[in-house]
Amino acid sequence: MMALKIGPDVAKRILNSSYCKRLTPCTVGGFHQSSLTMHKNKPPAPLPTAQKELINNSKVRGIDILRDPKLNKGQAFTLKERQLMGIHGLLPPCIITQDQQMIRVMSNIRKRTSDVDKYIYLLALMDRNERLFYRSLIEHVEELMPIVYTPTVGKACQEYGLLYRRPRGLFLSIKDAGHLYQMMCNWPEKDVKAIVVTDGERILGLGDLGVYGMGIPVGKLSLYTALGGIAPHHCLPIALDVGTNNQKLLDDPLYIGAQMNRVTGEKYDAFIDEFMESVVKRFGRSTLVQFEDFGNNNAFRLLEKYRYTYCTFNDDIQGTAAVAASGVFSSLRITGKKLSDNVFLMQGAGEANIGIGNLLALAMQAEGTSRKEALSKIWMVDSKGLIVNNRPKGGISGHKKDFAKDHKPVDTLEEAVRAIKPTALIGAAAIPGAFTKQILHDMAKFNERPIIFALSNPTSMAECTAQEAYRETDGRCVFASGSPFDAVTYKGKTFYPGQGNNSYIFPGVALGIITCKVRHVPDEIFLQAAQSLAKLVSNQDLEEGRVYPPLNQIRDVSLQIATDVAEYAYKNKLASYYPEPPNKREFIWQQLYSTDYESYVPETWSWPDQTDQQL
């Protein structure tokens, strides 16, 4: 049996094929030109060679290596490796590089016309060859992030039962209460450092999807690795199955969760308590638990309950708050205003907007404004109209109270815009089209540079499209959206809408927390992250209409956020990793996941040189 290396001619043919036209050229058979400035000068040191350890410890050999996505390199196994590990003949003889494999990946993706099909292909790749999956995602982040994340992941969650192939993540059912620790012991990885958990009650702006919501922790954690450089074996996606109140799912024969209504009250609370205790018992007290897409009521309650006893945060409250606040900070460079000179009107008073309101208030306080004064600048509209004291329709409970004003009742968003004349309008209530033409016109009438953030996800839930925002404000608005929109050309100028999505925040915050073993995650950490992100926006970005750095810089962004979070954590005695690393950036950088394949051939192995070269 002989090994065949792909020659330059064949490689050129692949590169010139119609599917590869849009590929960034890469040197065939040589080193790839990484787009990651972070890795430009020096590749990060490989993590404690997980692959070699696995090989040595578990004596994995033969076909099992090809079936393990962490070990598998597919056709990139060299002849020496194939012979050494008993897989010679189990692969096509042609040996290709990771670059060439990525060309095949991108060709396969571009051939597929439906985004959900692309999602299925990518998840299958993740199950087959982890490093190739992450390398492809990292190098084509603008093209592939909308597939593994919003908006496609939303569609995939809605069809999760249909597209289900292989299990990914841990499913914990309330029917198994009392056994959660034992179930966590079934998870094959021992060194879990971060968990993203959902109970599926409010998946993006799509409502209750029950266990179909598992797509969200899976998608979020794929960004932990791709954007934050956190190794996949440190990450655990979890879906808590407490039932669903979505009748369509209850009637769906393909539904993969318990076909029962949601369990609530004491039983639910005891289940979540047991879950948190089991995480600590199984993986240690410093394990980060990111709550994702819980219903409003539980999201706030659980955050309050656990925030000082566990290492936890709620991404929809705190992560979204940080990305929105950061977008506002950057927009001040365009409008020339001070933060406290602004008047904010929020459409929706759920997790996102309450979180944003509180973080903006905290930021104003940090500037010297009193809390009372800060809150007076932040108005909210919910399903019953403007949140004002003593409104006839009532319904001002919990966290909304802080934002209630003395003002006459106002029923609609349109009327509220006219009454309040806000400088910034922020939507996060998943009501598509809520920012009407009239509202956008009025915002442009009251402000030279109105701030319009349509944050609801996925794209189909956005309050207005990027095109509508620029067109109806005569190209003057500062726009951002939760899900991606293409660039818009209006009156000869091209605008690049920013993606005000918490993905700019949570990978970096998590990286800082995990590496420095931060005990608790106060709101100030998110304020720090928001400020770090805003500092990375260049003047050119602002000129192009972006209030966030371009997506292809997002790994640098995450590293900077992690470094600043680490500095903050040590200064405020929140970090428990000792000794304190003198150079936090370097310390974190050293631990980043590398997508490079490792060699399985022991360095001391001697082998006739020509063997690998034969045809």
Ligand SMILES: O=C([O-])CC(=O)C(=O)O
């Ligand atoms: O997942 C996203 O794109 C942002 C988010 O947390 C949500 O909308 O719930």
Ligand SMILES: [Mg+2]
């Ligand atoms: Mg979310």
